[in-house]
Amino acid sequence: MNQFKIVGIALTSFILMFSQAGLADGRTELSGPGEAEVIAGTGYTHTLFDSADNKCQHCHNDLYDTWKTSMHAKSWKDPIFQSKYQDFLRLQASKIGAVGPTGTYQEGTIQKTAQVCIKCHAPTAYYSGDFKITLTEVGDQNVDPDAFEDARALQTNLAPAYNPDLEATVSSMAQSGKVYTVSYHVGNKHNREGINCAYCHSIETVRMMNDVDGDLGQYTLAKPMKMGPIGPLVHNAGDTLHYSPDASTHDMNAFFALIGPEKYADVSNTPKDAAGFDIAKAADGRYTMKSIPVGCDGTDADGNPADCHYTGGPFYGPFGITGVSNSRDDDVTDRASLVKGDFQAAVDADHGDKFESRHQFAAYGKALCLSCHQRSSLMLNPETNGIPGLQPGDDQFLELCSTWTAMSDGVGNNFEDSKTSPKCQQCHMEPLANKTVLHKWDDPDSLFTAKDGVTEHFDPASGVGPVAEGYLNNHAFMGANKADFGLTKIKTGFESGMEVKADDDKLKVKTYLQNKTAHMFPGAHPMRRVLTRVVVTDANGNKLSFKKAKGKSRFKSVTNQLAVLEGNTILPGHETVKVKYDDDRKIVIQGYTADLSSKKEPVNSQFMDGTLVEWVSPDATVTGSTAVETAPGVWAVKGVTTVKKITDIEGAADHFTRIYGRETGKRMADGTHVVRPGFDSNIATDNRLKPNEKEKYTVVYDIEDAVFPLTVKYKVYYMKKGASGKFPTAADGFLNTSLPAETLKKLAIYEVFSAEEKVVDDD
Numbered sequence: 001m002n003q004f005k006i007v008g009i010a011l012t013s014f015i016l017m018f019s020q021a022g023l024a025d026g027r028t029e030l031s032g033p034g035e036a037e038v039i040a041g042t043g044y045t046h047t048l049f050d051s052a053d054n055k056c057q058h059c060h061n062d063l064y065d066t067w068k069t070s071m072h073a074k075s076w077k078d079p080i081f082q083s084k085y086q087d088f089l090r091l092q093a094s095k096i097g098a099v100g101p102t103g104t105y106q107e108g109t110i111q112k113t114a115q116v117c118i119k120c121h122a123p124t125a126y127y128s129g130d131f132k133i134t135l136t137e138v139g140d141q142n143v144d145p146d147a148f149e150d151a152r153a154l155q156t157n158l159a160p161a162y163n164p165d166l167e168a169t170v171s172s173m174a175q176s177g178k179v180y181t182v183s184y185h186v187g188n189k190h191n192r193e194g195i196n197c198a199y200c201h202s203i204e205t206v207r208m209m210n211d212v213d214g215d216l217g218q219y220t221l222a223k224p225m226k227m228g229p230i231g232p233l234v235h236n237a238g239d240t241l242h243y244s245p246d247a248s249t250h251d252m253n254a255f256f257a258l259i260g261p262e263k264y265a266d267v268s269n270t271p272k273d274a275a276g277f278d279i280a281k282a283a284d285g286r287y288t289m290k291s292i293p294v295g296c297d298g299t300d301a302d303g304n305p306a307d308c309h310y311t312g313g314p315f316y317g318p319f320g321i322t323g324v325s326n327s328r329d330d331d332v333t334d335r336a337s338l339v340k341g342d343f344q345a346a347v348d349a350d351h352g353d354k355f356e357s358r359h360q361f362a363a364y365g366k367a368l369c370l371s372c373h374q375r376s377s378l379m380l381n382p383e384t385n386g387i388p389g390l391q392p393g394d395d396q397f398l399e400l401c402s403t404w405t406a407m408s409d410g411v412g413n414n415f416e417d418s419k420t421s422p423k424c425q426q427c428h429m430e431p432l433a434n435k436t437v438l439h440k441w442d443d444p445d446s447l448f449t450a451k452d453g454v455t456e457h458f459d460p461a462s463g464v465g466p467v468a469e470g471y472l473n474n475h476a477f478m479g480a481n482k483a484d485f486g487l488t489k490i491k492t493g494f495e496s497g498m499e500v501k502a503d504d505d506k507l508k509v510k511t512y513l514q515n516k517t518a519h520m521f522p523g524a525h526p527m528r529r530v531l532t533r534v535v536v537t538d539a540n541g542n543k544l545s546f547k548k549a550k551g552k553s554r555f556k557s558v559t560n561q562l563a564v565l566e567g568n569t570i571l572p573g574h575e576t577v578k579v580k581y582d583d584d585r586k587i588v589i590q591g592y593t594a595d596l597s598s599k600k601e602p603v604n605s606q607f608m609d610g611t612l613v614e615w616v617s618p619d620a621t622v623t624g625s626t627a628v629e630t631a632p633g634v635w636a637v638k639g640v641t642t643v644k645k646i647t648d649i650e651g652a653a654d655h656f657t658r659i660y661g662r663e664t665g666k667r668m669a670d671g672t673h674v675v676r677p678g679f680d681s682n683i684a685t686d687n688r689l690k691p692n693e694k695e696k697y698t699v700v701y702d703i704e705d706a707v708f709p710l711t712v713k714y715k716v717y718y719m720k721k722g723a724s725g726k727f728p729t730a731a732d733g734f735l736n737t738s739l740p741a742e743t744l745k746k747l748a749i750y751e752v753f754s755a756e757e758k759v760v761d762d763d
């Protein structure tokens with residue numbers, strides 16, 4: 001099948017016009033006529049989705065610029081993701097031949113498991129079925145003692161230098177001693193764009209389980225749920241999961257273990273009720289994707305073979321859209337024909353307001369994000385103690401990105417904007433004042449007007465739309481991965497401070513750290529950690545040992561100050577978001593252990609364990625690994641790794657440290673706990689700050705015999721890859737910043753707050 005429709009129209013003049021208007025950094029021109037046009041198809045190298053680069057950017061130019069900088073635009077090529085994905089494939093290949101309660105891990109099983117990550121990280125590839133995964137047996141350790149070692153040389157295109165255009169290959173070994181390579185590639189350029197415009201904006205109905213729409217909180221499983229491909233059965237096909245506003249209930253936890261956006265067995269035929277909500281689903285799903293109109297399955301209205309063209313819209317947005325024709329001749333699709341009648345009706349009749357329509361992003365914004373950002377793994381968590389009301393055997397899957405759990409108040413829901421749990425968009429999609437949502441493709445200086453057929457929302461003269469209001473919703477989705485790290489988003493996620501008091505014999509250093517987000521801090525991915533440290537030095541530069549420390553925790557309403565990248569301006573009146581604290585809320589998180597109560601109590605300085613342990617796993621977090629025969633004919637890849645657990649026992653007293661993080665990993669019978677975020681996730685402990693939480697510490701020093709003046713320093717670090725357990729300390733007690741730049745970059749530890757006071761002797 002031809003991927004691109006070549007339309008025989010001379011386009012030179014258009015392209016010329018475009019060049020004259022100038023292209024902002026990162027924007028690209030079409031390299032030839034027809035490149036905008038897509039013939040929809042599924043399978044390797046095909047796509048069902050339009051390209052942000054080839055299409056959307058040309059009319060939604062400013063929006064595109066903000067999206068292009070986002071992690072959504074990099075979710076597939078992101079080197080951190082790719083390195084973990086490659087490890088995941090090594091791990092899966094090592095399981096081939098393993099026998100579990102519900103079967104044997106076959107060679108073909110990896111075809112399925114390899115898609116787990118692409119569901120969220122390259123969702124258009126998943127929906128388009130554009131994914132090639134090749135397993136090759138390349139040797140046998142029983143026959144050739146160098147087989148495993150030799151296979152390493154076959155690895156290509158490894159992260160972090162991963163190039164998404166090319167196939168990548170990793171190697172691994174199974175218990176049987178068979179040595180394998182696994183190769184993978186997403187074939188169509190559109191599908192390598194990550195979470196692109198067409199993906200989010202093709203979501204017709206976000207149908208995260210709730211109790212007001214569609215199946216009214218009753219979610220019946222089409223397939224049995226197992227703990228991984230060969231693990232124990234957790235639910236039978238036909239079992240019904242029930243909605244609860246308490247995100248931590250067993251059923252909700254299981255719902256989120258569906259690992260992200262699901263694909264309907266028959267995408268072109270998802271049955272809808274009158275209001276447009278999907279019913280009688282052929283397969284489990286978190287939302288309805290836009291159904292493919294007649295023609296895409298190979299036939300036109302008359303039953304003749306036909307190409308299905310995809311266009312740059314109309315797509316689903318907050319307002320609902322009309323079928324404005326394209327201003328471009330090589331874009332031949334009839335946009336109007338793609339607008340769903342029921343969608344349009346829902347907007348105009350029952351839900352005229354953008355904040356009411358249930359189909360739309362504005363009203364169901366939270367659910368849209370949570371469809372990927374709330375996730376439990378398929379590993380049962382043996383340590384789900386601490387969850388009230390949990391019956392024996394009613395174990396939970398381990399929560400990974402548990403953003404809703406971490407902000408649900410147990411009384412609201414997972415889609416509506418509320419005072420205690422504001423919707424994600426309020427903080428993560430700031431309305432920008434100095435941008436244009438839409439302009440004409442071939443005439444970038446002009447806006448579409450009512451004469452062109454746009455709705456009032458987009459008519460500059462109407463005074464109601466985002467164009468008229470002059471704002472767009474920032475699509476940069478800032479987080480720890482922004483290039484100007486620390487200057488923007490992360491710093492708005494917390495508040496911190498230090499106060500120093502000294503008398504004749506005692507020095508009291510008081511610090512606080514407060515969560516200013518609407519979810520746990522640090523948020524989302526379990527590899528994030530935050531570390532705070534106090535160091536007191538005397539006039540000779542010697543570090544003083546603290547005598548004791550006390551801490552307490554309080555909750556109160558907060559106001560989040562939004563952040564944007566340089567050059568952007570938030571629409572006045574939208575710069576802050578309040579997160580109200582409700583005394584009655586109950587946020588229940590697996591493994592959560594409150595470290596402090598509301599009364600002052602003694603606390604210890606914390607550190608990351610760091611002990612070296614032998615570990616069996618083919619992934620790259622285990623170093624120096626070799627093939628080891630553990631019993632005749634039974635092989636394992638063995639190496640060493642460090643225990644990265646946050647340890648709360650008395651350590652060195654010359655600094656006072658607190659570390660906040662969510663730990664996932666594996667605990668062995670001897671209590672050894674190895675943190676590997678997202679892998680072997682059978683443990684969760686969590687000491688992050690809950691929403692609205694403020695922790696205060698008082699660290700006390702004896703200074704009777706101290707050599708004055710004293711220097712008191714306090715710093716807060718954000719550790720993007722903190723679960724690597726590394727925090728190299730310099731002589732001054734803080735992060736060793738004299739390490740080579742390359743090492744520091746790899747560590748990804750950033751100072752985000754610093755305070756310093758001098759204490760002089762009054763006498």
Ligand code: HEC
Binds near residue numbers: 057314324448456
């Ligand atoms: C030829 C110019 C053009 C291109 C290319 C284009 N759009 Fe649009 N888009 C429009 C127009 C015009 C509107 C407003 C329609 C209306 O007023 O109903 C619009 C509206 C939208 C809306 C609706 C916003 C809302 O508030 O409801 C979304 C979402 C959207 N486009 C997404 C996309 C995506 C995704 C792409 C790329 C796949 C794309 N557009 C490419 C012209 C374009």
Ligand code: HEC
Binds near residue numbers: 085119678
């Ligand atoms: C249900 C959707 C979903 C699935 C399935 C999923 N992820 Fe993610 N992943 C996310 C989200 C959402 C984030 C962003 C969280 C954040 O950055 O805090 C993320 C972030 C990550 C990150 C951090 C990237 C960075 O640059 O900091 C890594 C690594 C990662 N995922 C690996 C994987 C691997 C490996 C798999 C498959 C085993 C996987 N993910 C499957 C949703 C998913």
Ligand code: HEC
Binds near residue numbers: 365425
């Ligand atoms: C992660 C999902 C996601 C991705 C990816 C995404 N959008 Fe959006 N988009 C949204 C949401 C959510 C809103 C509505 C925000 C609101 O009103 O609360 C929105 C709003 C819009 C609007 C309406 C105007 C506005 O600014 O609110 C347009 C047009 C639009 N998006 C186009 C695009 C284009 C073009 C791209 C790619 C360059 C894109 N979107 C990528 C989720 C997404």
Ligand code: HEC
Binds near residue numbers: 071074121370480482
């Ligand atoms: C199709 C799945 C999907 C949807 C829908 C989605 N996200 Fe994401 N999001 C991801 C993944 C995957 C990543 C991480 C990419 C990476 O780092 O490799 C991510 C990254 C992010 C980040 C940046 C994290 C960082 O490391 O800098 C933020 C913030 C974010 N998303 C917020 C949102 C919000 C808000 C919405 C709803 C409007 C949303 N996302 C919808 C999958 C999704």
Ligand code: HEC
Binds near residue numbers: 369422
């Ligand atoms: C009151 C404002 C606010 C609301 C509401 C909010 N967030 Fe955040 N979020 C932040 C801030 C500030 C940060 C940066 C600090 C941090 O990483 O914890 C953040 C961090 C994140 C990150 C981590 C980025 C990273 O680099 O790992 C993700 C992912 C995320 N939020 C997703 C969401 C989702 C999904 C929702 C809705 C369910 C949401 N947020 C609601 C303020 C908010």
